[in-house]
Amino acid sequence: MAESTKASGTTQAAKTTGAPGKTTKINQLVVSGAYMELLVGGPYTRDKEEHLFGHAALHVIVGSKDITYDFGRYGKTWGTFDSEGEGVLNVWTSFKAYISGENSLGRTTTGFVYNLENAKAEAVIAHFDGIVAQKKELRKKTATASRYVLPANYHPTTNNCTTVTIDGAKVSGKAIVQNPAQYREMRGLSWTERQAARTQKWTQDGIFMPADLQAMLEGNTEARYDKKNVYK
Amino acid sequence: MTKKMFINKRIIFWLAGLVLIYASVLTFVVINNVSRSPDMKMIKTKEPLLIEGPNGDENYYVLPLGTTLYHDKSFPEGHDRYVVYLNHKGAIAHDEVPMKPEYGGSFIDPLWVSNIDVDTLKEIFKRFPLSKEDVVSAIKSNEITRDDLADIIRSLPE
Numbered sequence: 001m002a003e004s005t006k007a008s009g010t011t012q013a014a015k016t017t018g019a020p021g022k023t024t025k026i027n028q029l030v031v032s033g034a035y036m037e038l039l040v041g042g043p044y045t046r047d048k049e050e051h052l053f054g055h056a057a058l059h060v061i062v063g064s065k066d067i068t069y070d071f072g073r074y075g076k077t078w079g080t081f082d083s084e085g086e087g088v089l090n091v092w093t094s095f096k097a098y099i100s101g102e103n104s105l106g107r108t109t110t111g112f113v114y115n116l117e118n119a120k121a122e123a124v125i126a127h128f129d130g131i132v133a134q135k136k137e138l139r140k141k142t143a144t145a146s147r148y149v150l151p152a153n154y155h156p157t158t159n160n161c162t163t164v165t166i167d168g169a170k171v172s173g174k175a176i177v178q179n180p181a182q183y184r185e186m187r188g189l190s191w192t193e194r195q196a197a198r199t200q201k202w203t204q205d206g207i208f209m210p211a212d213l214q215a216m217l218e219g220n221t222e223a224r225y226d227k228k229n230v231y232k
Numbered sequence: 233m234t235k236k237m238f239i240n241k242r243i244i245f246w247l248a249g250l251v252l253i254y255a256s257v258l259t260f261v262v263i264n265n266v267s268r269s270p271d272m273k274m275i276k277t278k279e280p281l282l283i284e285g286p287n288g289d290e291n292y293y294v295l296p297l298g299t300t301l302y303h304d305k306s307f308p309e310g311h312d313r314y315v316v317y318l319n320h321k322g323a324i325a326h327d328e329v330p331m332k333p334e335y336g337g338s339f340i341d342p343l344w345v346s347n348i349d350v351d352t353l354k355e356i357f358k359r360f361p362l363s364k365e366d367v368v369s370a371i372k373s374n375e376i377t378r379d380d381l382a383d384i385i386r387s388l389p390e
């Protein structure tokens with residue numbers, strides 16, 4: 001697991017000087033700064049079958065809080081190719097548990113880190129707290145994660161892992177969405193799936209594929225990420 | 233004569249059409265049946281798995297080791313879905329699950345199963361015991377260390 005720390009501003013050094021001639025004692029306290037990390041899971045191959053769609057989640061750290069919001073079809077599914085289903089949000093309190101699950105697939109996850117003021121990071125968490133407060137049910141709680149069934153169902157183009165991640169990240173005030181039309185290529189979908197996606201409603205920015213989100217973050221000149229982590 | 237030939241041609245045309253439709257339906261049925269299960273990759277479990285109860289039921293249920301799972305689908309979210317075939321004779325108390333129009337003719341309501349890791353094993357020991365064989369298989373399959381075992385035992389209730 002990579003950790004982001006700010007060298008300046010959050011590194012506080014306290015220097016205590018004793019009586020003349022005595023040993024000088026220096027205490028240094030290193031505090032990790034607040035940040036959010038947009039996680040984009042890449043394609044993976046399992047049993048010779050390629051899975052190109054990808055996955056996205058949002059990791060937020062502030063103070064002692066370390067939470068990863070992971071939305072997807074973790075419950076009932078319906079429709080052609082299970083394209084729709086219950087909207088289920090996994091709230092991970094252990095990033096290690098989340099990322100080790102992704103790594104076990106042989107998938108590379110790229111983390112785009114944006115350093116935030118504490119209040120901004122808290123606002124992102126408050127956004128998800130508000131979503132969780134509307135839950136239909138708490139379906140499962142373990143030592144590392146809670147699984148909530150939300151009122152809004154999963155939809156492949158308007159309410160999926162990527163759109164939920166973008167909505168949460170926008171609350172930070174970072175302009176993560178820039179020139180979306182330039183990146184709206186539906187990377188990870190086959191030609192047939194793209195045609196099907198074109199018949200569906202889209203969000204305002206039209207970014208619903210994880211790889212399109214990744215391309216947009218890479219090309220963003222307005223709100224450049226502060227650090228990029230690679231987990232595999 | 234011309235009229236009769238015209239009628240014969242029409243009959244042949246319709247017959248050919250019917251044969252074509254029949255062949256198409258037959259092909260669809262055959263392909264569907266062939267791809268239903270024999271193409272599904274099958275695995276036989278070497279460790280017990282915990283089945284989560286439906287809708288937040290706090291109990292755990294055990295899928296015994298040696299169960300054959302038929303791989304149905306891998307999801308981009310990173311999880312896999314399996315089919316387990318069950319035989320049963322007699323009546324089952326049940327509610328019907330309606331196929332709502334919004335389901336588009338397909339509805340799947342899966343349960344989750346999970347491996348028995350250190351934390352889960354601690355929970356289980358607090359609530360109900362597994363057989364010795366189950367525990368040994370879980371330890372082997374999940375690479376649980378001697379230190380983990382000592383930690384588990386220390387955490388057992390008096």
